[in-house]
Structures are given as C-alpha cells and as structure tokens.
Amino acid sequence: MTPKHPSCRAIEPDLVATATGEAGAAAVRRVDDHARSCAPCRAELGRYRAIDAIARGLRDSTPPAGDVAASRSALQARLADLKSRVLTYGIVPSPLGNILVARSELGVSLVEYLGEATTLAASRLRALTDVETVESSTEIARLRDELLEFLAGRRQRLGWRLDLRLAGSEFRRAVLEAAVDVPYGAVTSYATIARRVGKPGAERAVAQALRWNPLPIVVPCHRIIGSSGKLTGYAGDKLGLKRQLLDVEGVRTQPAARDFRVARETMYVRAGDDRAYCLPTCGDLPSHNLANLTLIASRASVEALGLEPCSDCRPDLHPLV
Amino acid sequence: MGLGPFDDVVAAHHPEIYRYLRRLTFRASEADDLVQETFLRAYRAWQTLAPDANVRAWLFAIASNLARNHFRGESRRRRAYVTVGERRAEADPAGPEEEHVFRETRALLDRVVAELPLKQRLAFTLRKVHDLDYEAIGESLQCSPESARAHVFQALKKIRLSLNGHELPAMEPTR
Numbered sequence: 001m002t003p004k005h006p007s008c009r010a011i012e013p014d015l016v017a018t019a020t021g022e023a024g025a026a027a028v029r030r031v032d033d034h035a036r037s038c039a040p041c042r043a044e045l046g047r048y049r050a051i052d053a054i055a056r057g058l059r060d061s062t063p064p065a066g067d068v069a070a071s072r073s074a075l076q077a078r079l080a081d082l083k084s085r086v087l088t089y090g091i092v093p094s095p096l097g098n099i100l101v102a103r104s105e106l107g108v109s110l111v112e113y114l115g116e117a118t119t120l121a122a123s124r125l126r127a128l129t130d131v132e133t134v135e136s137s138t139e140i141a142r143l144r145d146e147l148l149e150f151l152a153g154r155r156q157r158l159g160w161r162l163d164l165r166l167a168g169s170e171f172r173r174a175v176l177e178a179a180v181d182v183p184y185g186a187v188t189s190y191a192t193i194a195r196r197v198g199k200p201g202a203e204r205a206v207a208q209a210l211r212w213n214p215l216p217i218v219v220p221c222h223r224i225i226g227s228s229g230k231l232t233g234y235a236g237d238k239l240g241l242k243r244q245l246l247d248v249e250g251v252r253t254q255p256a257a258r259d260f261r262v263a264r265e266t267m268y269v270r271a272g273d274d275r276a277y278c279l280p281t282c283g284d285l286p287s288h289n290l291a292n293l294t295l296i297a298s299r300a301s302v303e304a305l306g307l308e309p310c311s312d313c314r315p316d317l318h319p320l321v
Numbered sequence: 322m323g324l325g326p327f328d329d330v331v332a333a334h335h336p337e338i339y340r341y342l343r344r345l346t347f348r349a350s351e352a353d354d355l356v357q358e359t360f361l362r363a364y365r366a367w368q369t370l371a372p373d374a375n376v377r378a379w380l381f382a383i384a385s386n387l388a389r390n391h392f393r394g395e396s397r398r399r400r401a402y403v404t405v406g407e408r409r410a411e412a413d414p415a416g417p418e419e420e421h422v423f424r425e426t427r428a429l430l431d432r433v434v435a436e437l438p439l440k441q442r443l444a445f446t447l448r449k450v451h452d453l454d455y456e457a458i459g460e461s462l463q464c465s466p467e468s469a470r471a472h473v474f475q476a477l478k479k480i481r482l483s484l485n486g487h488e489l490p491a492m493e494p495t496r
Contacts, residue, residue: 063339074357083364134369
C-alpha cells in the first residue's frame with residue numbers, strides 16, 4: 001500500500017462510519033467534502049460499503065433447522081434437570097433468630113433456624129450434594145415479609161406452595177401433610193397425627209419425622225405436642241422457639257418438669273373431627289386423653305374453623321377467659 | 322409445572338444464541354456445549370437479574386464470555402478456522418453469475434473474520450450479524466462502548482486490507 005495523505009488518514013474513521021451507516025450528519029458532510037476531491041478515498045468508501053453489505057449478508061446464513069431443534073431439545077433436558085435441583089434462598093433476621101428460607105420451582109422447600117449464623121455454611125443445604133443454591137433476597141422478599149408478619153401475630157396463614165421433597169421419605173411426607181392441617185391457635189398430639197397417617201401407635205416415628213421437618217413454622221409442627229400436654233420437643237433442642245410460636249398464636253404454656261405444658265384449662269376442646277367444640281371440663285367428651293383431641297386457644301380460632309358450640313357445656317354461654 | 326418466565330427466555334433467544342455460537346465455533350458439537358452452558362448459567366443468575374435488564378444483551382454477554390474462555394487456547398481457534406474454510410467451500414455452490422462475486426467475497430470475508438483477533442471477531446459478529454449496539458457489545462467484551470466501536474473499526478480495516486486486490490461487488494451509497 002502506498003502511504004496515505006495525512007488528511008486521508010484523518011478522515012478514515014469517519015469514512016468507515018459513513019460507509020457502514022453509523023456516522024453522524026457532520027461526519028458524513030466531512031467525508032463527502034473530502035471524497036469529492038480525493039479519488040482514492042472515494043473508491044475506499046465504495047469498498048467499505050461493499051464490505052459492510054457483504055458482512056450484513058452473513059445474517060442470512062442460518063444453521064440447519066434440524067441442528068437448531070436438536071440443540072434446543074438437548075438444552076431443555078439439561079434445564080429441566082437443573083431446575084429441579086436449584087434452590088433460591090435468603091436469610092431472614094427474625095425474633096426467632098436468623099431463618100433461612102429456600103424455595104424451588106415447585107414451592108418453598110426449606111425453612112431453617114440458623115440461630116446466630118448468617119451464612120449458608122450453617123445450613124443443612126451444605127450437606128445436600130444434589131442441590132444447587134442461589135442466594136437472592138429479592139426473590140424471597142414476599143416470603144420474608146409474610147413470615148415476619150406471621151411471627152408478629154399479624155398473619156394467621158402462610159398460603160405458600162410447598163415442595164416436600166426434602167422430607168426424606170413417603171412416611172415423613174405424609175406426616176408433614178397431616179401436620180399442615182392443624183389450624184392456627186390449636187394444638188394436637190403426636191398420637192393424633194399417627195392415626196391420621198394410618199399408623200396408630202407410631203407416635204415416636206411421627207415425632208422423629210417432625211424433628212426433621214424441613215419446613216417448620218409453615219408446616220406447623222409446633223402445634224403438635226405430647227399426649228400429656230407437654231411440648232415434648234422441637235427441632236432438636238429448640239423448645240423455647242416452640243413456646244414462642246405457640247405464644248404468638250395465643251396458646252398459653254406453663255413450666256413443667258424440664259419442659260412446658262399447654263394450659264389446657266384455658267383452651268376449648270374438639271374431639272376427633274366433631275363439628276362441635278366444648279369447654280375443657282365438658283362431661284360429654286369421650287375422653288380427656290389428648291391422643292384424640294385438638295385444643296383451641298380462642299373463640300376466634302374456633303369460629304375460623306366454623307365449629308358449633310356443644311349443646312351440653314355451651315361454651316358460647318360460658319366463654320373461657 | 323407450567324411455563325415459567327425462563328422458558329420464555331429460552332424460546333425467544335435460543336435460536337439467535339445458537340446461531341451466534343455456531344458461527345464462532347463452526348462445529349455443531351462445540352456450539353451445542355456452549356449454548357447449553359450459556360443458558361444454564363443464565364438460569365442460575367436469572368433470579369438476581371434486574372427486572373429492567375436487557376435480557377438479549379445479557380445472554381450475548383454470557384455466551385461471549387464462554388466463547389472467549391473456550392478460545393483461550395489459540396490452537397482451538399486455528400482448528401475452527403481450518404474447518405470454516407472447508408465448510409464454506411462446500412456450502413457455497415456456484416450460483417447465478419451476478420451473485421457469484423458476492424458469494425465468493427462472503428466466503429472470503431468469513432475466513433478473514435475467523436482469523437481476526439478474538440475481541441475484534443466477537444465485536445464484528447455482534448455488530449454486523451446480530452446488530453447489537455455498542456453498549457451491549459461493550460458488556461459482552463467487558464469493555465467500554467468506545468472500545469467496542471474501536472474493535473469493530475479495526476476489524477473492518479483488517480477485512481478491507483485482506484480483500485485488497487479482490488474484486489468487490491459495486492455498492493450504491495446507502496445514505
């Protein structure tokens with residue numbers, strides 16, 4: 001190539017921009033002025049235009065449709081696998097300490113007490129090899145807000161879609177599903193749940209399943225207590241949290257030997273699936289053993305369940321205080 | 322499980338991202354791997370993406386990043402170049418006379434582009450084939466829009482030099 005005149009070198013960026021349609025009006029004018037009196041640059045402009053047109057013609061060359069479709073279906077398969085393994089989580093500071101909330105495509109899959117810890121390192125998620133975690137506090141913002149409202153007593157229901165795959169077994173899953181049905185402000189016994197899942201007498205297995213409940217609070221295992229009325233246990237060694245949660249729901253507890261006991265005398269009683277509710281002292285109750293009873297803390301909770309007052313003890317005329 | 326928003330992203334952008342990576346790699350299996358990795362990465366980050374983000378530019382950035390890692394070894398790039406020469410030669414049968422120069426030049430240009438330094442090659446492809454703006458190209462190449470523009474300019478200059486002495490089709494000024 002012969003060396004270009006300095007004015008040609010100077011105009012080159014504008015010339016290329018003009019040829020490719022990216023120049024502003026002033027640059028186009030400069031190029032026009034220059035090219036009028038400079039034949040080599042005029043030719044250059046034509047060549048750049050040709051190159052640009054050919055380059056844009058590359059848009060028309062598309063890969064074979066079969067290859068695109070094959071790539072797409074291979075991608076869908078890998079994405080489906082990934083989606084089933086990804087958990088999005090956030091850590092929520094709460095009156096019960098830090099709580100990790102994680103959800104999958106299917107629903108909320110983990111609510112975990114972290115205590116003072118603030119990172120994933122303290123979570124059981126760390127031990128799960130077939131799970132991928134993504135932190136996103138914005139994604140779980142709604143869950144966080146609703147959880148905090150619930151813990152403050154301003155919300156009685158967490159209507160979350162649940163993903164129970166971390167339950168561990170069919171039996172544990174069945175226990176969690178039965179526990180979900182225990183209403184707000186009420187308690188029932190491990191024995192009741194055992195019967196509901198078709199395993200009467202399996203209280204210990206039920207208690208174990210609830211001990212590993214991956215969704216405490218939302219699957220309200222804090223509402224499941226011993227047949228004696230004692231709280232018995234919660235998430236390993238977190239009995240205090242069970243008591244706090246029951247307190248939020250208006251269920252009163254009293255200290256008992258190395259434990260707490262619900263104050264039965266302050267709660268209405270429902271036998272089995274009866275449509276009626278009674279005073280705790282009702283003589284019409286088939287048994288006072290908690291194994292087949294649900295205790296309900298307030299008239300509001302009773303009414304929310306649509307129960308009728310017992311015609312014998314008339315709790316509507318003699319409300320508990 | 323119904324169609325989530327990410328499925329919409331795949332439906333909308335897979336064909337173009339595939340085309341981009343296929344053009345860069347020229348080998349279907351390599352492109353397949355890079356496309357899958359692009360969308361799997363995107364899915365992992367999808368939840369943290371700002372709601373008003375330019376999803377298309379974002380996907381191109383992920384794909385470009387993966388492509389750059391992929392081509393880190395110069396030998397791979399050379400292999401890709403050799404393949405393109407063969408493939409284009411096969412894919413361009415002689416057409417009508419008036420198209421012949423255009424097609425021939427396009428095949429030549431394809432080869433020249435494949436030999437460009439990687440950043441210039443990506444910038445050129447993103448601009449000319451996929452019509453991304455310089456801001457988006459800058460995001461893809463982790464540089465400023467001005468640098469992105471400079472990469473495209475350099476690419477055009479090199480292409481122009483490589484086509485020296487080669488007959489080019491006559492073009493009317495577009496504006």
